[in-house]
Amino acid sequence: MSAHTTNNSQFDALLSLLAAKAPETIALSDRVWGMPETCYAEHRSAAEHLQMLEQEGFRITKDLAGISTAMMGEAGSGGPLIALLGEFDALANLSQEAGVAEAKPLVAGHNGHGCGHNLLGSASMLAAIALKDWLAQTGTPGRVRYYGCPAEEGGAAKSFMVKAGAFDDVDIALTWHPAEFMEVVRETSLANCRIDFTFSGTASHAGMAPHLGRSALDAAELMNVGVNYLREHVPTDCRMHYAYLNAGGISPNVVQAVTKLRYVVRAPDRTRMLDLVERVKKVAQGAAMMTETTVSSTMISAVSNLVSNRPLEEAMQDVMEQLGPPEFDAADRDFAESIRRSLSEADIGAAWQSIGQPARPLPLCDFVVEASERRAPGGGSTDLGDVSWVVPTVQAHSATCAIGTQLHTWQMVAQGKSPIAHKGMVRAAEVLAATATRIYQDANLRQRAKEALKEATRVAGYTSPLPDGAQPPIQEMAALATAP
Incomplete structure (x- = not known):
C-alpha cells in the first residue's frame, strides 16, 4: 500500500481486505476486456460479474428495470445503504491488440473497450467486496450494494433504472471512471x-x-x-x-x-x-x-446532466490525497511514452487543459489534482446524471493510461490490460471503499450530502428525460451491435 495511507487501524484493515481480492478482480477486468460487448448485448460480461457476486455471497437481484444485463448484489444489514456503480459495455469498431503502441486490430471492425469499462466495473466490484468484508469484520451497521450497469455508451440504462425505482432506497452512490489523471470529478456533464x-x-x-x-x-x-x-x-x-x-x-x-x-x-x-x-x-x-x-x-x-455534491467531493478529495496516485514504475513510464508517440500535441495539450494546468512532459500522472484547480467544462454525457438527481453521488477519476490518451480510441484499448490500467483500477477501488467507510461512520456527512442534493435540485426538481412508457432500446441497440 501507498505511504500516503493513514495509520487508522480500520482504514488499514479495509485496504488489506481489498488487496486480498485485487488479483481476482484484475482477472475479471482482463476477461471482460477479452469479450467486448456493446450496448445491451453484454451477456457474457454481465455473467462474469454476476458469477463473482454469487461467489462472494451477495444477495442477488437480476433483470433490473427489465434489462437482462443489469443486476445488483447486496450485503450487510441495517445502517445506511451505499451503492457502488459498475459498468462493462464496450464500443464498436475499436478492436485492438493489448500492449502494443500501434493501431493493430485483433479482428478488424470488431468491438473494443475504448472507454475502459472493463476496469470500471471490476474496480467497483472490488470496492464492494472489500466493504462487504469490512462491514462484517468490524460489525459496522450498513449495507453495500453493487450495481452492474450496462449500456452507458448510448443506451442510458441507468436512466431507465432510475425511472424504474432501482435507486429509491439508496443513501449515497459512488463510482469512478478510467482517466489520465487522479482527481475527484467536479465538472458537470451535458x-x-x-x-x-x-x-x-x-x-x-x-x-x-x-x-x-x-x-x-x-x-x-x-x-x-x-x-x-x-x-x-x-x-x-x-x-x-x-x-x-x-x-x-x-x-x-x-x-x-x-x-x-x-x-x-x-x-x-x-x-x-x-x-x-x-x-x-x-x-x-x-x-x-x-x-x-x-x-x-x-x-x-x-440522460440528465450531472448534479455535483460538494460534501461528498470534499470527503473523497481528502481520501484521495491520503492514498496518493497509483505507484507507476519505469516499465509503466516506458510503455506510456511509446503510447504518447502515437498521440498529437493537441491530444496531450487538451488533457492538461482539462485540469487547468500547462502541459508538461509527463507520461503518467504522479499527483492528485487539487480541488482548487480550474476545470474545463465537461462536453460529454453520462447516464450517471440521472442517478445524481435522485441520490447524492460522487465520482472519481483514476489514472489508468498515458496522459493525452483520448477515450474511445485504439490507444485506450491497447492500455486496457496493462499494469498501468491494473494499478489505476486498484487505486480507484481503494478510493471508493475508503470514502464509503467515512460515509458509514459519519452521519453528519450523510446528512450534509442529502441537504446539498436537495438544495441543488430545489428549483428544477427531477423529471425523467425519458418519455412515459419508454422502454430500454434493447432491440434497437442489438441490431446495431458488432458481434465480437
Whole structure:
C-alpha cells in the first residue's frame, strides 16, 4: 500500500481486505476486456460479474428495470445503504491488440473497450467486496450494494433504472471512471438524448419516372442541412450530431423510399436539451414538407446532466490525497511514452487543459489534482446524471493510461490490460471503499450530502428525460451491435 495511507487501524484493515481480492478482480477486468460487448448485448460480461457476486455471497437481484444485463448484489444489514456503480459495455469498431503502441486490430471492425469499462466495473466490484468484508469484520451497521450497469455508451440504462425505482432506497452512490489523471470529478456533464428520425417517401425509377418518386434520402439530407444552419442559433455549449442508420439502399437508379437518421442532442441541462429536441423536430418536419414525404421520430434514450455534491467531493478529495496516485514504475513510464508517440500535441495539450494546468512532459500522472484547480467544462454525457438527481453521488477519476490518451480510441484499448490500467483500477477501488467507510461512520456527512442534493435540485426538481412508457432500446441497440 501507498505511504500516503493513514495509520487508522480500520482504514488499514479495509485496504488489506481489498488487496486480498485485487488479483481476482484484475482477472475479471482482463476477461471482460477479452469479450467486448456493446450496448445491451453484454451477456457474457454481465455473467462474469454476476458469477463473482454469487461467489462472494451477495444477495442477488437480476433483470433490473427489465434489462437482462443489469443486476445488483447486496450485503450487510441495517445502517445506511451505499451503492457502488459498475459498468462493462464496450464500443464498436475499436478492436485492438493489448500492449502494443500501434493501431493493430485483433479482428478488424470488431468491438473494443475504448472507454475502459472493463476496469470500471471490476474496480467497483472490488470496492464492494472489500466493504462487504469490512462491514462484517468490524460489525459496522450498513449495507453495500453493487450495481452492474450496462449500456452507458448510448443506451442510458441507468436512466431507465432510475425511472424504474432501482435507486429509491439508496443513501449515497459512488463510482469512478478510467482517466489520465487522479482527481475527484467536479465538472458537470451535458444532458443528452438519442432520437431516430424515419422519413418515408415513394419509390420510383430514377431515370424513367423520377417525377413519380418522393425521395426519403433527399428529406434526410435536407434535415441535416437544416440542423447545420440551426447550429448558429443555439448556445455554444449545445451539441447536435447525426449518423445514417439507413440511407435508403445502394441503388442510385431507385428513388429511395425510406431513410433513417439517428440524432444525438446535448445541452447543459435537461430542460434546454428537450427544448432543443423540439427545434430539431421542426427542422425534420420542414424537410418532410419540402420533399412531400412523411417523418416520424422515436426517442431511443435520454440522460440528465450531472448534479455535483460538494460534501461528498470534499470527503473523497481528502481520501484521495491520503492514498496518493497509483505507484507507476519505469516499465509503466516506458510503455506510456511509446503510447504518447502515437498521440498529437493537441491530444496531450487538451488533457492538461482539462485540469487547468500547462502541459508538461509527463507520461503518467504522479499527483492528485487539487480541488482548487480550474476545470474545463465537461462536453460529454453520462447516464450517471440521472442517478445524481435522485441520490447524492460522487465520482472519481483514476489514472489508468498515458496522459493525452483520448477515450474511445485504439490507444485506450491497447492500455486496457496493462499494469498501468491494473494499478489505476486498484487505486480507484481503494478510493471508493475508503470514502464509503467515512460515509458509514459519519452521519453528519450523510446528512450534509442529502441537504446539498436537495438544495441543488430545489428549483428544477427531477423529471425523467425519458418519455412515459419508454422502454430500454434493447432491440434497437442489438441490431446495431458488432458481434465480437
